[in-house]
Amino acid sequence: MTTERSRWSDLDRPPLNARALREGLTRPDSLWTHLDVVASTGSTNADLAEAARAGRARAGAVLIAEEQTAGRGRLGRTWSAPPRSGLFFSALLQPEADGVPPARLTWLPLLAGVATAAALSRAAGVDTPLKWPNDLLVRVDGAERKAGGILAERVEGGSGVVLGIGLNVSLTEAELPVPQAGSLLLARAVTTDRDPLLRAVLRSLAEWYTRWTAAGGDAAEAGLLEAYAAGSATLGRPVRAELPGGGELLGEAVAVDGEGRLVVATGDGRREPLAAADIVHLRAT
Numbered sequence: 001m002t003t004e005r006s007r008w009s010d011l012d013r014p015p016l017n018a019r020a021l022r023e024g025l026t027r028p029d030s031l032w033t034h035l036d037v038v039a040s041t042g043s044t045n046a047d048l049a050e051a052a053r054a055g056r057a058r059a060g061a062v063l064i065a066e067e068q069t070a071g072r073g074r075l076g077r078t079w080s081a082p083p084r085s086g087l088f089f090s091a092l093l094q095p096e097a098d099g100v101p102p103a104r105l106t107w108l109p110l111l112a113g114v115a116t117a118a119a120l121s122r123a124a125g126v127d128t129p130l131k132w133p134n135d136l137l138v139r140v141d142g143a144e145r146k147a148g149g150i151l152a153e154r155v156e157g158g159s160g161v162v163l164g165i166g167l168n169v170s171l172t173e174a175e176l177p178v179p180q181a182g183s184l185l186l187a188r189a190v191t192t193d194r195d196p197l198l199r200a201v202l203r204s205l206a207e208w209y210t211r212w213t214a215a216g217g218d219a220a221e222a223g224l225l226e227a228y229a230a231g232s233a234t235l236g237r238p239v240r241a242e243l244p245g246g247g248e249l250l251g252e253a254v255a256v257d258g259e260g261r262l263v264v265a266t267g268d269g270r271r272e273p274l275a276a277a278d279i280v281h282l283r284a285t
């Protein structure tokens with residue numbers, strides 16, 4: 001009998017080159033201070049948060065896994081993908097220590113989306129429109145599918161934020177966790193070589209993070225608001241939001257505010273800001 005795992009292993013994907021990544025990315029003047037690649041773990045977000053709490057990781061640490069067995073997604077969901085088929089990593093950041101007020105921290109996952117999309121456009125030649133708040137989409141045969149997700153979690157005890165990014169790189173149609181998922185391969189990326197892709201994403205993330213913190217977390221001043229709007233798959237579209245207390249809201253997504261909330265204009269003239277806990281579905285235009 002062919003198990004899922006043996007079917008996955010048959011693809012024989014190459015490992016990341018941890019040494020070259022470390023040499024290329026971690027320098028004294030770089031945001032990234034430390035980089036580790038592990039073969040397999042439960043969740044890089046969980047591991048890095050634990051290391052931060054225990055004082056074993058400091059700001060700028062990056063943890064990458066070739067495989068996650070208990071990858072975490074937003075709203076208690078899971079993130080799963082075959083070993084070496086994508087980029088699964090977490091970075092420890094301290095935006096508050098870097099001058100960002102707590103109310104603006106909600107921009108961090110949006111920033112990660114903008115940075116990742118810019119890197120993928122350059123390095124993979126693929127457009128990844130951003131579905132608010134944390135999804136990177138790709139177009140496969142004209143349909144929008146999720147190829148990436150972002151999960152920012154505060155570390156208990158004030159040791160910062162763990163920013164986790166999961167990106168489906170070389171998954172084939174048969175390997176997708178759900179039919180609505182996609183991958184860079186399926187979106188006809190010019191490369192699925194994960195080393196240059198990871199380098200590009202981490203460099204772009206460092207650039208955007210530095211710009212944002214230098215502006216005190218002001219997304220408009222950092223140019224982030226404009227970049228987000230330009231890359232958004234949500235703004236200007238009809239949406240249906242599932243509200244945390246039950247019920248739903250129908251309207252058009254018209255803006256993202258200074259706290260990273262999606263502003264929805266309803267048919268009766270209200271403008272409702274939605275927090276990241278609300279689930280938003282894009283509706284057909």
Ligand SMILES: O=C(O)CCCC[C@@H]1SC[C@@H]2NC(=O)N[C@@H]21
Nearest residue numbers: 043045072073074089149164166
């Ligand atoms: O789409 C989502 O809901 C967010 C998915 C985030 C997945 C990444 S993979 C690396 C990091 N470690 C985790 O356990 N989750 C994030």
